[in-house]
Amino acid sequence: MLAYMTQVSREKATRFLGPDSATRDLAVDLYLQIANLPLLCPHGHVDPALFTDPDYSFGSPVDLLLLPDHYLLRMLRSQGISYESLGIPDRQGSGGQIEHRQIWQIFADNFHLFRATPSGIWLTLELEDVFGITEKLNGDNAQGIYDQIAAHLETKAFRPRALFERFAIEVLCTTDAATSALKDHKVLKETGWKGRVLPTFRPDTLVNIEAPSWDLKIEKLSQVSGIAVGDYASFLAALEQRRAAFKALGATATDHGLRSAATQSMDAREAEALFRRALRGEADEADAEAFTAHMLIEMARMSSEDGLVMQMHVGAFRNHDTNLFERYGSDRGADIPTSVEFTRNLRPLLERYGHHANFRLVLFTLDESVYARELAPLAGYYPAVRIGPPWWFHDSLNGIERFLEQVSETAGIYNLAGFNDDTRAFPSIPARHEVWRRGVCNWLAGLVLRGVVDETEAAEMAVALAYQLAKDTYRLNEE
Amino acid sequence: MLAYMTQVSREKATRFLGPDSATRDLAVDLYLQIANLPLLCPHGHVDPALFTDPDYSFGSPVDLLLLPDHYLLRMLRSQGISYESLGIPDRQGSGGQIEHRQIWQIFADNFHLFRATPSGIWLTLELEDVFGITEKLNGDNAQGIYDQIAAHLETKAFRPRALFERFAIEVLCTTDAATSALKDHKVLKETGWKGRVLPTFRPDTLVNIEAPSWDLKIEKLSQVSGIAVGDYASFLAALEQRRAAFKALGATATDHGLRSAATQSMDAREAEALFRRALRGEADEADAEAFTAHMLIEMARMSSEDGLVMQMHVGAFRNHDTNLFERYGSDRGADIPTSVEFTRNLRPLLERYGHHANFRLVLFTLDESVYARELAPLAGYYPAVRIGPPWWFHDSLNGIERFLEQVSETAGIYNLAGFNDDTRAFPSIPARHEVWRRGVCNWLAGLVLRGVVDETEAAEMAVALAYQLAKDTYRLNEE
């Protein structure tokens, strides 16, 4: 059991394990050996501001559990419940005047929608293990449960720092724009609090020369880096300055969100000309794609120099619904995966840096068909490549099982990056790790029962997948 | 057990459940709660003429079970058994003179080919539960079994209407060309028979301007609609007339069979020009693709107005073997799936109608790789979208399991369209529903055993998946 849980029933010990009793029994044994390992969170979207103020409050239960969680919002919307009725504020900040108890009631009335979904599982675990609420949420008990959560949230035990410690989080990495001055991270470093919260360098909006208000981002880059970005060379220099600044605050990784995995170098003169076109506002879509493909190789080059682990998250068609985007902005549930190609696309990058001793590349996909076909063979050959855990829609009981079954035979488990929770919902972190760890143990139990590995090996593999591989992959032991 | 079964052995109660005993036991419990629910058949290809004449006879066992079933024919052919030897008539109607007992013998001699296939399962269930034949078909008992079936078929209990009632079919939707005058449906409405058999509007041959003898189809449309189709505007008006006529006879849905899911509007002037080129016989392949992509959005617009549920069946490369097509025509087993893309392709349609309160879109695919990657995220966001059940080759024990595991976590089950049997083989309908219902219960049992849902929730989900979701999705309760 994870350390933050106080009491453990037999039912709780075996949850998500099985279905047959031999698998369940063996999986419990394995799980008990890793349940208390600290949590490593090398990639996620928690706001560092949660930890700068020791008295930070999460607000209402709806502020905490519902409004920031686009997994929940989109599902309600899919059944015709409008964002208006859920009090989602629009981009101008208006529209959020619905009473939170009323929003919570709508959520509870429709909680059956989350049956068999990871959102349903996480929320159930969260209510039970973080808030001690074992009743299943429904329309009848909605207000009572609201009261219980709200009461907890007023106590000191539910300040972010207290939960961080209760959850036994060893390190938590945030995701920060390359143009961020990292104010919160600096403040954090100055407080005496010993929680380890590290920034991650994400340059997407700078690299995507077609992104809205790209010019303003470049301006911001100039300001924050102290390097006036007027050409391609100064652009690179400013990026390198930011990477160094992130690293100085403990960052060990970069992150790149991409629709395609295309990589392709251009020569310096071409890059310079293209960058200047972009500065003049004359770059077109083809320019943008070519520049992104080029910059990925440049980022790999910088990673091979400064040792920041490079992450690529590939395959999201973001803001699929323009109307929603224009009214409510990004991260509102309208991101839809597309098919992904790695074998051809990554070749230019891997031929150059795939063997570099200091380079590490963690690959994530929303297209499961590449697990066995492309990712496992690539990771099973190139020393730099590690496979990230099942991402987003696939971070689920079935998704975890499919992932392990499809990548492990060709890549082995030692070319995997372990787990990361990738969440902005801070109190859901233990639930997410628990589902991964239980999924891992159930899979390992099956291997033991079929004589593929023995129990000693399985126990070592469980520790690796729950803890050690993430630590090694993200160089978290190199502080 | 379904109502049409009289006696139930333990073996029969547990069939297709398991493999482990805990899963099987729990799945049986769930199954017993839904086995007697009526059958909803919102999409299929049964000929409405079966029901207009109270004394309609199915003909010989070969007429009933083999000749209309291209799943069976293609498998025999794949092992070198010619369509000639099976007495398949060609397009001119000649070639069907083989004695039916001889054809049946060939089928029985090769019945091992269907081991582990859904065709084998359906036929076995059909023989057992509809005809009371528990012996496994083989070369030795072929003629005896033929006799038994033939004897049954001569009785009143085996008239289509009697079977319809015995099968407890609540509603059966046929699929009808948009140009159909719906004669049989009109006759049916006039008879006193209370079986609910409804038409479905399928405009494929009118929309595909490249289809052979498209001009004759347009002519037929003019006749049946009473609107002389001479330009794009009158084409739309005639389609709307037909939709209204279908709706008047109880239709609740349309159906669109497509190789690709591409949707893209053109402006009215462009559409008009293109349509006129088509009328002059001057449209090319690109025109045809563009027109289909455009018309899908027009069909969505009409659905948002008249409330007919829009179905898209995407991914069949029909008539893959030109020689076969030229000799024997369509639906002879030579349709092969291809890969499908929804995320980019459906965006123009969904941006416009995906949130329309009156619009509903049911998506079917022959490419399982889109289940988790594209369909579940789309249905889990857009209010209009529901995911159709596993289609055609994937309507099978494994196919059902893969489907449920891959769509439910992201879409939830309440964004699914329940089941439809999609068959032209009327007596196989109960078998197909039984396989689905058992597959559902087995999956749910696994969820209960792993603590994902409890038994009460599982029982509700079983009813939803077996009955209620189809009813709601296809608006069958809105008569």
Place this chain on the structure above:
Amino acid sequence: MLAYMTQVSREKATRFLGPDSATRDLAVDLYLQIANLPLLCPHGHVDPALFTDPDYSFGSPVDLLLLPDHYLLRMLRSQGISYESLGIPDRQGSGGQIEHRQIWQIFADNFHLFRATPSGIWLTLELEDVFGITEKLNGDNAQGIYDQIAAHLETKAFRPRALFERFAIEVLCTTDAATSALKDHKVLKETGWKGRVLPTFRPDTLVNIEAPSWDLKIEKLSQVSGIAVGDYASFLAALEQRRAAFKALGATATDHGLRSAATQSMDAREAEALFRRALRGEADEADAEAFTAHMLIEMARMSSEDGLVMQMHVGAFRNHDTNLFERYGSDRGADIPTSVEFTRNLRPLLERYGHHANFRLVLFTLDESVYARELAPLAGYYPAVRIGPPWWFHDSLNGIERFLEQVSETAGIYNLAGFNDDTRAFPSIPARHEVWRRGVCNWLAGLVLRGVVDETEAAEMAVALAYQLAKDTYRLNEE
């Protein structure tokens, strides 16, 4: 158990079966009925020279087990162990001076990398069943195990011919360049040894007009065929001569390794013009693709005439890492799969030869997403098509299960080609067949437990999948 195993523990009898006890018990019963069937090896890469000399020695344990196995080498490399340190000789033959005991130590120190991989399983079985070593290899026992293997290799029982007989291999097909004079096969035929070792015709380097030193290959073709290849017509004649020569030495099949499955005829004049451009060194990439697509149809034509079974292995992006290729050459672990399309690509070939009574086409893929979507429907319709077993990365416990579950429902098992081991590692052959046979029995046990087939049917299906289908598909009973 396979005949070459002397003692069988209960643990050994049940390995890889389960995970639940009902499945395991039934699967063991099935397995015991097929474990002693002879091995058919209709496709593989064993060197025929192993059998020409009765006293052929395998060399050191490293020569035997490690150096020829790029599955093992690539995995070590993926964790940063250089090919230099493993004593891999480069293309010039230098660099292989590392002491073999030292290489073995590195391998043993890192043997945990192969946990849960097929390589790990095969090697474990091989050590146990071929060499009688039951200890798990690790850094501590590495040298002791090295000694034991080395001692065995010096005995007569470990000559290739002795192992061939101990393994109960009924027939072993090698893969030979179309330009090979088949010297070893001729020698073999002349010795009195009764082991059946047959060549397979592989014309890839002749068909790929862009391959390095294609002109030299054409020259070699002229020499070995005795037909001066100066134009397209003489090229075809020379290929036909080689096919006849292979057939005369017992060949029953051809093999074609391809990145894409594209097939497309060109007319004779075009082919002639293109071939002449190639001879002049003026062909470009588009020419090469068009010529390969054309030649596949020509090869199908020749197969329909001479009855050699045509194999297509599709989807490997070979030599993904140019640096490695330039230093170490091919087959060094840097081959990465890509997505594959069959439905559209094979249509021109299948429309022409898919129904030819004398033509047989066995399809292999590295893209599992085509199993259910394309391969099973194609094999379930076209009489010529059989589906090859899970290939390369997918020849594994999970890969076998996915394969059987995804192809059998639509194609039935009688459109499968049974198993082939496709290995260059001769002593791993029994292990590979054992994993397949156990995978098959486990799958069949599940079908029996769920009532899909009965035990008698399952036993017949096990024999078919383990032995008979390979024999029939590859026409090995037609000698």
